[in-house]
Each structure stands twice: as structure tokens, then as C-alpha cells.
Amino acid sequence: MKNAVVVGAGAMGHGIAELLAMAGLEVTIVDVDEEILKKAMDLIKWSLGKFVEKRRIREEDAKATMARLKTSMNLEDAVKSADLVVEAIAEEMGAKKDLFSKVDKAAPENAIIASNTSALSITEMGNATERPDKVVGMHFFNPPALMALVEVIKGDQTSDETVNTIVDLAKKMGKTPVICKKDVRGFLVNRVLALVFNEAFWNVYREEATKEEVDAAIKYKAGFPLGAFELADWIGLDVLYKVSKVMEEAYGEKAKLCPLVEKYFKEGKYGKKTGEGFYDWSVGMPRISFRLADKFDIDKIYAMAVNEAASLVYEDVATPGDIDVAIKLGLGWPSGPCELADKIGLDVALTKLKEMHAKYGEEMYKPSPLLEEYVSKGWLGRKAKRGFHEYE
Numbered sequence: 001m002k003n004a005v006v007v008g009a010g011a012m013g014h015g016i017a018e019l020l021a022m023a024g025l026e027v028t029i030v031d032v033d034e035e036i037l038k039k040a041m042d043l044i045k046w047s048l049g050k051f052v053e054k055r056r057i058r059e060e061d062a063k064a065t066m067a068r069l070k071t072s073m074n075l076e077d078a079v080k081s082a083d084l085v086v087e088a089i090a091e092e093m094g095a096k097k098d099l100f101s102k103v104d105k106a107a108p109e110n111a112i113i114a115s116n117t118s119a120l121s122i123t124e125m126g127n128a129t130e131r132p133d134k135v136v137g138m139h140f141f142n143p144p145a146l147m148a149l150v151e152v153i154k155g156d157q158t159s160d161e162t163v164n165t166i167v168d169l170a171k172k173m174g175k176t177p178v179i180c181k182k183d184v185r186g187f188l189v190n191r192v193l194a195l196v197f198n199e200a201f202w203n204v205y206r207e208e209a210t211k212e213e214v215d216a217a218i219k220y221k222a223g224f225p226l227g228a229f230e231l232a233d234w235i236g237l238d239v240l241y242k243v244s245k246v247m248e249e250a251y252g253e254k255a256k257l258c259p260l261v262e263k264y265f266k267e268g269k270y271g272k273k274t275g276e277g278f279y280d281w282s283v284g285m286p287r288i289s290f291r292l293a294d295k296f297d298i299d300k301i302y303a304m305a306v307n308e309a310a311s312l313v314y315e316d317v318a319t320p321g322d323i324d325v326a327i328k329l330g331l332g333w334p335s336g337p338c339e340l341a342d343k344i345g346l347d348v349a350l351t352k353l354k355e356m357h358a359k360y361g362e363e364m365y366k367p368s369p370l371l372e373e374y375v376s377k378g379w380l381g382r383k384a385k386r387g388f389h390e391y392e
Contacts, residue, residue, distance in 0.1 A: 001169060004084040005030060007075065007099060012116055013088035014040035015144030018047055020086075021068040022057075023173045028078045029071045037071040044069065047145055075099075076106040083108075084169070086138060087125075088116040091242055096120065097128035104129035112162055114138035119190055119246045122155035123183045132157035136166050137180065139187060141330050149329035151187050153180040178326045182317045185250035186243070189330035191312065192323070192337055194247045194255055195304045197240070198364060200228035201258035209296045211278055216292035218301060225332040228301075229278040230286055232261075233271030237278075241265040253363035302340060303352040307368050309337035313388070314370035320388035338388035341371075342381035346388075350375050 002025060006017040009031035017040070021027045031037050048062040057065075072078040079085050085103050089095055096115065103113055112134045115125055126132030137153025150170040154163050163179060170177035180187045186194055200218070203209045215227020232240050240261060247255040264270075264277055271277030279286040309323050318326070324336020333340075341349055350371050357365035374380075374387065381387035 001083045001165070002026060003082050004028075004086065005078050005082045006086045006088055007031075007103070008088035008090075009033075009036045009040035009071070010088065012140060012142060012144060013086075014043050015047075015142070016086055016088055016116065016140055017069060018044045018065070018145055019140075019173045019175075020084075021065045022061075023169070024068070025084075026068050027070075028082075029069065030073070030075050030078045031071070032073060034073060037073070041069065041071060051145075075102060079103050079107040079111070081108065082111050084112050084114065086114045086116060091117060091120060091239070091246075093120055093124060096125055100125045100128045100135065104131060110134075112136060112165060114166060116140055119186050119243045121183055121185070122153050122158065126155045126157055133159040134162050136162050137183075137187065138166055138170070140175075141189075147329070148174075148176050149189070149326060150175045150177045151180055151189065151326065151330075152177050153183060153187055155183050176325065176329055178318070178322045178329075180318060182315065184312075184315070184317050186247055188312065188318055188323055188326040190243060191247075192305055192308045192327060193331060194244065195308045195364065196301055197228055197232060197244075198255065198258060199300055199304045201260045203296070203300070204229075205258050205260045210292075212286075212288055213292045213295035215286075215288050216290060217294075217296040217298045219288060220290045220293040221298045222301065223334045227286075227288060230288075233277035233279055233281065236270045236273050237261060237264045238270045254366075256362070256364065299344075299348070299352050300356065302344060303349045303356070304364075305337040306341040306344075306346070306349040307353055307371060309341070309388075310368035310371040310374075313338075314368055342387035342389055342391075345381050345383060346371060347375050347380050 004020045004025045005028045006013050007030045009029050017027050017029045029040055048065055051057045052059050052062050087099055114136050116139055122137040126135035135155055136158050139151040141147035141149050152166050167177045200214045204211050211229040215229050218224050218227045244257045248257045269276045272281045275282045312318055312323055313320055320338035324338050327333050327336045350367055353365055353367045378384055379386045382391055385391045
């Protein structure tokens with residue numbers, strides 16, 4: 001693999017292009033806006049300069065990387081000698097399918113077409129081409145240059161050869177690839193995160209807790225880097241709303257969109273990028289007191305994360321080990337959800353889910369069959385020397 005094309009020069013696109021060029025590939029960044037392309041090259045140069053400053057790479061490596069990068073506004077011309085095309089445009093399925101169809105017609109037969117989508121169907125994109133076996137998900141995390149995880153998603157017709165090629169490339173880029181064996185919406189990280197977000201949002205919507213109480217418990221008791229409302233604002237409530245709609249469409253009542261998110265989205269309060277979302281960002285990062293940490297039951301959050309991880313294992317989407325790696329690297333949690341279940345006890349998580357299901361009657365609280373099976377077998381986690389993982 002020598003020549004790569006990244007389509008879309010936004011925040012994710014230029015970061016992916018930088019990584020590919022650092023790995024030794026000749027890279028063309030394609031966009032419809034010349035100003036965006038110029039800004040992308042400036043940002044890559046700045047980023048490489050930071051790596052040199054921190055002695056992560058040598059100055060000659062930075063110069064060599066820049067020399068391997070070029071830009072183009074002509075998609076067909078750019079992809080005609082590509083071995084790999086990575087799509088990093090807006091999360092709109094129609095636009096992605098149109099792009100994949102165009103790339104398919106112009107790129108060489110051997111070229112792999114990858115999408116950086118965070119939730120949409122790889123299979124559907126593959127069906128817009130004559131090479132669905134060479135269409136794959138390659139989901140980076142923001143910022144790509146710093147985040148270690150790459151989710152590699154297998155569409156219904158993606159070949160093992162294509163998956164293995166992308167896994168090898170991710171390793172060459174210095175990343176940790178985790179394979180999502182089935183094309184499920186949200187893949188691994190966003191599927192678990194969606195259920196955690198929802199639990200946080202619904203608790204505040206039902207006026208059972210304040211956003212500060214929820215975030216304090218998540219940060220100071222669970223040890224997560226950001227609270228749910230902080231993270232939502234950081235991601236952008238416009239992005240979160242669109243992903244939530246995809247998840248709701250795929251999973252129905254289980255991933256029912258909380259009206260709280262829709263309210264802020266319709267008001268144009270997208271979070272950090274607009275200066276206001278759940279928090280007021282015009283004054284900087286929210287100040288959340290650790291004194292509020294005991295005001296919210298963190299076991300609710302744990303139960304939702306554990307249950308969704310159990311569903312992923314039950315559906316044979318990924319192994320417990322891969323799920324844990326993905327969540328720790330993608331979200332910065334101190335433990336993955338399967339490790340967490342083993343630590344607190346699968347029986348404790350199951351009891352909490354049953355308690356919430358009895359109270360609210362909502363589909364989202366229905367325990368995974370796998371979780372019930374493991375508990376019935378006595379696989380309760382560390383205390384039983386067997387849960388999602390085995391212990392000596």
C-alpha cells in the first residue's frame with residue numbers, strides 16, 4: 001500500500017492524512033473548498049511541529065511527512081492511482097453513498113475504500129459500489145494523531161483480506177486496531193456510550209438528579225475523564241443528536257432519544273463550539289464540585305455499560321477483551337465494561353437492571369440474555385474467578 005487519498009479535509013480528515021503520511025504513504029487530501037485544504041495543510045504542519053517540539057519525531061521526519069502530502073479538488077483524478085481511499089465527510093448516508101459510487105468508478109480495482117463514520121452502515125456504503133468486499137469501516141477517534149484506537153468494521157460482504165490489510169495498516173500507523181465483527185450501529189465504543197449518555201440524560205430529564213450531580217459521580221466516583229454532560233458538549237450536541245437518531249432508528253425503544261438532547265439541538269446550543277450547551281462554555285471548562293459525587297447512584301451508569309457490553313458479546317460483535325480495549329482507549333475509562341462487571345459483580349449489575357426495569361418498564365433496562373445466563377451459571381466475576389474474563 002503506497003498511495004492513499006483522504007476525502008474531506010475537516011478535523012478528522014486532515015488528522016487521518018497526517019497519520020498516513022507519517023506511516024510512509026503518499027497522501028492526497030481531497031475537498032471541494034480550497035481554503036479548507038490550505039487550512040488542513042497548515043494544521044498538519046503545526047501538529048508535526050508539536051511532535052518535533054516534544055521529541056516524538058525528528059525534524060527531518062516532519063519534513064519528509066509534509067513532502068508526502070498534497071491536495072486536490074478533483075476527486076476522480078486523485079483516486080485513479082489510489083491503493084486506499086478514506087472517506088471523512090459529513091455523517092450523511094446519502095452523501096457517503098454518492099461518494100463511494102464515484103470513487104468505485106474512478107479508483108483501481110484493487111483499491112480499498114474505507115469510511116471514518118462513527119455509526120453508519122458500512123454494508124450500505126459497500127452496496128453503492130461494485131466492490132463491497134473491499135469496503136470497510138476505519139473509525140478513528142478525535143484527534144486522530146493522539147488517540148490510540150481505530151475501530152475496524154466488517155460490513156456484511158467485507159472480505160477477511162480487506163479487514164486484515166486495514167488492521168496491519170493501523171498498526172503501522174502506531175494505532176491499536178479493534179475489530180467489530182458485525183456491522184452494528186455505533187460499533188463498539190459509541191454503542192456503549194449511547195446507553196451511558198441516555199441514562200445520564202433521562203435521569204436529569206426525569207428530575208431525579210441535576211447534570212452537575214451526574215457528572216460529579218461519573219468523574220469522581222467512576223474516574224471517567226469527563227462527565228456525560230461535559231463530554232456531550234465537547235463532542236457537540238449537533239453531532240450527538242444525529243448519532244442518537246441513527247441509534248434510535250436501529251435499536252428502537254432501547255435507544256430512545258431523550259427529549260433533553262432534542263431541545264438543545266433545536267435551540268442551536270451545540271456545546272463548546274457554540275459557547276453554550278448543557279453548560280456555559282463562555283467562561284471556560286465547567287467547574288463541577290466533588291462534593292456532589294454522592295448525590296447520584298453511579299451503579300446506574302455501570303449497569304447500562306455492562307448490559308450493552310454483554311449484548312455485544314451475545315451478538316458475537318466482539319470479544320470481552322476487545323470491548324474493554326476499545327472503551328479504555330476510545331473513552332479513557334480506567335476499566336472496560338467487562339472488567340468493570342467482573343469487579344463489581346455481574347449479579348450486582350443484573351440486580352440494578354432488574355430494579356430499574358421494574359421501576360420504569362423501559363426496554364433500555366431489559367437485561368441482556370448473556371448477563372442472565374452468566375449469573376445463573378455462577379459466573380459473577382472476580383469473586384467467583386469467572387465472569388466475562390477468567391481469573392486464577
